[in-house]
Each structure stands twice: as structure tokens, then as C-alpha cells.
Amino acid sequence: MTFFLEVLIGGALAGVMYSLVAIGFVLIYRASGVFNFAQGTMILFAALTFANLVEMGAPMVLAFAVTLALLVVSAILTERLVLRPLANRSVITLFLATLGLSYVFEGVSQIAWGTQVHALDIGLTDDPIALGGLNLSRFDLAATAIAGVLVAALAVLTGRTGLGLSLRAVAADPLAALSIGIRQERVTVIAWSLAGFVALVAGLLWGARSGVQFSLALIVLKALPVLIIGGFTSVGGVIVAGILVGAGEKLAEIFLGPIIGSGIENWFAYVLALLFLLIRPTGLFGQRDFVRI
Amino acid sequence: MATVPFFRPTPLGLSLRPAARNMLSALVLAAAALLPFVIGSDYLFSAILVPFLILSLAGLGLNVLTGYAGQLSLGSAAFMAVGAFATYNLLVRLPDLPLPAALLGGGLVSGLVGLGFGLPSLRIKGFYLIASTLAAQFFIPWLLSQYSWFSNGNASGVITAPPLRLGPVDLDSPAGHYAATLAVVVLITWMAANLLKGPTGRAWIAVRDLDASAAALGIAPGRAKLFAFAVSSFILGIAGALWAFTYLGTVEPAGFDLDRSFQILFIIIIGGLGSIRGNFLGAAFIVLLPVALSLAASAIIGGNVDPALLENIQKLLFGALIIFFLVTEPDGLTQLVDRAHRTRSSWIGLGKFRQQER
Numbered sequence: 290m291t292f293f294l295e296v297l298i299g300g301a302l303a304g305v306m307y308s309l310v311a312i313g314f315v316l317i318y319r320a321s322g323v324f325n326f327a328q329g330t331m332i333l334f335a336a337l338t339f340a341n342l343v344e345m346g347a348p349m350v351l352a353f354a355v356t357l358a359l360l361v362v363s364a365i366l367t368e369r370l371v372l373r374p375l376a377n378r379s380v381i382t383l384f385l386a387t388l389g390l391s392y393v394f395e396g397v398s399q400i401a402w403g404t405q406v407h408a409l410d411i412g413l414t415d416d417p418i419a420l421g422g423l424n425l426s427r428f429d430l431a432a433t434a435i436a437g438v439l440v441a442a443l444a445v446l447t448g449r450t451g452l453g454l455s456l457r458a459v460a461a462d463p464l465a466a467l468s469i470g471i472r473q474e475r476v477t478v479i480a481w482s483l484a485g486f487v488a489l490v491a492g493l494l495w496g497a498r499s500g501v502q503f504s505l506a507l508i509v510l511k512a513l514p515v516l517i518i519g520g521f522t523s524v525g526g527v528i529v530a531g532i533l534v535g536a537g538e539k540l541a542e543i544f545l546g547p548i549i550g551s552g553i554e555n556w557f558a559y560v561l562a563l564l565f566l567l568i569r570p571t572g573l574f575g576q577r578d579f580v581r582i
Numbered sequence: 583m584a585t586v587p588f589f590r591p592t593p594l595g596l597s598l599r600p601a602a603r604n605m606l607s608a609l610v611l612a613a614a615a616l617l618p619f620v621i622g623s624d625y626l627f628s629a630i631l632v633p634f635l636i637l638s639l640a641g642l643g644l645n646v647l648t649g650y651a652g653q654l655s656l657g658s659a660a661f662m663a664v665g666a667f668a669t670y671n672l673l674v675r676l677p678d679l680p681l682p683a684a685l686l687g688g689g690l691v692s693g694l695v696g697l698g699f700g701l702p703s704l705r706i707k708g709f710y711l712i713a714s715t716l717a718a719q720f721f722i723p724w725l726l727s728q729y730s731w732f733s734n735g736n737a738s739g740v741i742t743a744p745p746l747r748l749g750p751v752d753l754d755s756p757a758g759h760y761a762a763t764l765a766v767v768v769l770i771t772w773m774a775a776n777l778l779k780g781p782t783g784r785a786w787i788a789v790r791d792l793d794a795s796a797a798a799l800g801i802a803p804g805r806a807k808l809f810a811f812a813v814s815s816f817i818l819g820i821a822g823a824l825w826a827f828t829y830l831g832t833v834e835p836a837g838f839d840l841d842r843s844f845q846i847l848f849i850i851i852i853g854g855l856g857s858i859r860g861n862f863l864g865a866a867f868i869v870l871l872p873v874a875l876s877l878a879a880s881a882i883i884g885g886n887v888d889p890a891l892l893e894n895i896q897k898l899l900f901g902a903l904i905i906f907f908l909v910t911e912p913d914g915l916t917q918l919v920d921r922a923h924r925t926r927s928s929w930i931g932l933g934k935f936r937q938q939e940r
Contacts, residue, residue, distance in 0.1 A: 306764050324709060370905070371905055371909075374909040375908065375909060378908075378912075380708065381654050381707055381708075381709070382908055382912070384654075384709070385847075385851060385904065385908055386904070386905050386908050386909075387902070388844065388847070388904065389901040389902065389903070389904030389908070390901060390903075390905065392897045392898065392900050392901025392904070393897075393898055393901035393902055393905070394898050394901075395894070395898075395901075396895065396896075396897035396899075396901060397898060398892045398899025399890075399894040399897075400891065400894045400895065400898065404890055404894075472726040497763065510716075510840070513712075513713075513716065514713060514716075517710055517713045521709075549728075550728040550729075552724055552728070553724075555724055556717060556720035556721040556724055559713060559716050559717035559720055559721070560717050560721065562713045562717070563702060563713050563714055563717050566702065566704070566705070566706050566710055566713055566714075567702060568703055
């Protein structure tokens, strides 16, 4: 039973990290209605830039600031060169464009920084800690705490401030938002920059745990089902879904794996997402869209 | 606020008169059938023409589903894998089965699997649907490598094509592989073109543009979508079998990964969504760009270029091109070709013979 609980909680904590990645999606989706596939390679870009700057001898704060500045610049470029020309095009076109954007981020980061694996030490250790008779990873707990703070801050920012209101206004009805004087371009850039910030934090946490390397970009594939289960619009839903997916896939791997074969983790989340969708077609907390003819 | 639909309406009028169009097709076909044999270079066959034809066919498969029926799929490679492994098993377990029958069987199995993964489309709409094709993309290669039954006992799931022959004709040479591939691709493309021109294709286009309106016209959107999933996977399955048998020879499930699915998606974006010719243009582009890029790189830099760097430049270029095409040329290369053709023919005064498209 202890082992079961350890697996469950370990998985759930890892799942919070998926949520952290998925929150980047939600931010952009809420502000510009775009499903941003490039979130994963943004994480790769952020983590690689940060790790290389630190290796060159920059203090962490400076490296963080420079990386964040680069992410803001890329947010501005994305708005100018990709989103603005594609305004009013369908959701799928925009998604395909972010697929292209993802390749651009990947190419740029690896041309600039190479393809080697970088170790990243941000002062968190992975020692187990005994908590109420259970052995839990100190790193996972710290990461969960950071994710929790980030989520709370973002919830306040998007729910309680004027900026959050304009973010939601732009997403709800771009034309009406424009007509009351909301500067859509600026709101979009801010949303993408915030998503860049989330990508940086996620990149540092994932990079510190498993090394800064290409596989960081693949987290996007884990965050996707989390997002689908949680619903594209809900930060809270994404957290719940992340915990669900993280715990579920660890439990499946350990208890189901010996029966049907290992490597379940790769597809478990998608099958789970599919089952959820068949019961609730807009995710756990997503809003149902109405179709007008 | 009204949004511009994802797809522009597919033109039903043709840019050439039917007779001229048929003649052009016949010319292209004759050139494809004869010219390579005149040149007769094995490199041309195995490294350029065969993958080009197979990728065109795969593009056609995805285009049926995405370009015509409007259902985005990120799992094309998984259905190619099903086709490859099903054909392999048919050939190994039923040694008397002729090659075309095994290929057809492989396509049918893949079509059925595709139908299964298309079932959620009855309930889930739009974006959430990618969960289903992504589930296929991750689950199917896992299944194929997990159980060695699928690869006739190979522990890592690798399959090797048996010698290909058609009755007394031995097809086991680069030229033979090309001939077999060309025959299959031409046949399937012709059948698909007829399907797309008829009521089925029009029903798909109606569902794509607005399924509620299609339903009001008496089209059953659910049935149309499912049929699109089946036909698309059938074509992809055959492309996968060709990929394993006439192109690579030896293939493992991991060869049909998400990157392959993206590659096929890029073919139809660059070539043109909702266009048959676009698949061929897009595939030619995808096959030739890396060749051109490495030639250019070694010409500019000289000597050997770091392949990792080249690969990243390629990624950057592909990404930028995707965005460029979506922004400036949503109908892809096929639209560019059309426009060039129109400019030229109006220039020499042939314009009045054609129907105007839009």
C-alpha cells in the first residue's frame, strides 16, 4: 500500500510539471484563440539559452533576464510575422502555423547552441524526503510548490486585473475588443511573453531534472493530452488533468506494464484523453462552443 | 465575427479543356513510365523517384481526410505502419498470395483500423479530434514493436521485405521497384480522383465547409467522415507497404513516427490542400529540398558540412516555409502553378477557351 501511494503521489507530482507546460498553452489560447504547438520548442529554446549563458559564466539572474528578453522579442516577432498576417483565419490554419513555428524554434536553438546535452544546476536536489512514512522526491515537491505559486499568480493576473480582462475580451470577441479600444497586438504580445516566461520556468525545472536537451521539446506531446482532458480554457482544469495524467501513467506503467508490456507511458495519456472526450467532448472544464450558420 | 474558412472552396471547374487535360496527363504518364528507364540510373530510381511517388501517395491519403473532408490528422504514419505490417504478414503467412492481393489486403486492414480511430469524430469536433489520431500515432507503433507476432518473431519488430515478384516477372531491382510503385500510385490516384469528383467527394467538401449545412442537404456527416477516415487510411496503408517494400526494404515500427506524420502534413500544406496535383508537387518539394540544400551547402562552404547543422537548417527552412505558404499561398504550390499557367496562356491568347475558375 505504501508503494502504491508512493507511485501515486510521485506520478501526481510529476503531473504538476505537465500542467506547468500546459498552462503556457492555456494562456495563449485564452488570449489569441491559437493552439500553440510551439510551446514545447519554446521550452527547449529557453532552457538551452539559459544553460549556455550560465556556462559562459553569466550569473543566473542575468541569464534569466537575457533569456526572458529573447522570449519577449520572439513573442513580438511571432505576432508581427505569423499571427497578424493570419488574423481571421481558421483555428486549424493557425495551429499549422505554430507547427511551422515549432520547427523554426527548434532549428534556431540548435543552430545557435548545438545539440549537446547540458547539465543544469538550479540548486534543487533530487534526494528523497520522508513525509508521513512515504518517500517523496524533494525535487518534485519543490517543483510542485513553484508550479503552484506560478498558477496562483497567473490566476490572479488573468482573473483580477485589467490586463486579464482585456486578455479575455480579445479571446471572446476580437472585433468588439478592438472597438472599445483594446490594443489587440499588445495583448497578444503580452500573452505570448507570459507563455514564454512559463516556458522558461518549465524549461529550468525539466532541464534541472533530466538535462537540457532536445527531449525537452517533446514534453509538448505530454502536455497536449493534459490540455485536452482539462479543456483549453481552464487553468484549474489543466492542473487537475496534469495530476490525473501523471498519476495515471505511472500507475499504469508499474501495475499494468508487466501484464501488457512496458512503454505504456508513451500512449497512455492519449488513450485517457480519448476516453474523457468520448464522455465529455470539451474536456473536464472546457466551455462548449455554439455553432452558428 | 465571421472568420474566413480554413479552406477556400475547391474549384470544380478545370483550368484546361478536358481533352487538353487528358492529353497532358497522358504525356506526363508516358514520360514517367519511359524517361527514367532511358536515363537508367539506380540512384535516380531508389533515392529520388520511388520515395517521391510513395510520399505523393501518402499525401493523397492525408489530403482525402484533411484537404477534402476537413478532419485534421496527426497520425498518418501510424496508418502507413499498419499497411506495411499487414501486407508483410499476408505475404509471409500466405505465401501463395500474389503481391497485388497482399497489397490490397494490407490497405484494407489499414482502412479498417483507420475507421476505428475515426469513430471519435462522430462525437468530437474540430481541434479536440487530434487526440484520436495522436493516440493512433503513439499506440500503433508501440503495439507493433511490443508483440513480435506482427513481425513474424523478430524481437525488435523489424520486418524485411520478401523478394518481390509478380507471377513470372522479377521486380527485385531498382527499376523493378520503380515500375511497381509507379503502377500502384497511378492506379490509386486515378481511383481517388474519380471518387473525389463524384458524389462522395462533394459530400466530403460539404461536410468540411460546414457540416450542419451538409446535414441540411441530406448528407450524413458522420457517415461521410467515417468513410473519409477509411479511404484515407486505405491509401496511407498502401503507401506504407510500398515504403517498406519498394523503398526501404527493411523497416521497424519506429520508422513510422510522428516526424513522418508531420512530413506528410507538410507535403499537403506546401503542395495544396484539397488538390490531387498538389500532393505530387509537395512531395517533389520535400524530396528535392534536402538534396538541393546539401548540394548548395557543400558548394558554398566547400567540403563536408556537419550533417547535424544541415538538418537544423532544414528544420528552420521547413518551418519558415510552412508559415510562408499559410500566409501568402494557402492553396500551395498547385495554385502557383495554376497562376503561372494562366498568365502564360492568356499571354498567347488561349485564355478564352478556358472556364474561369473563380
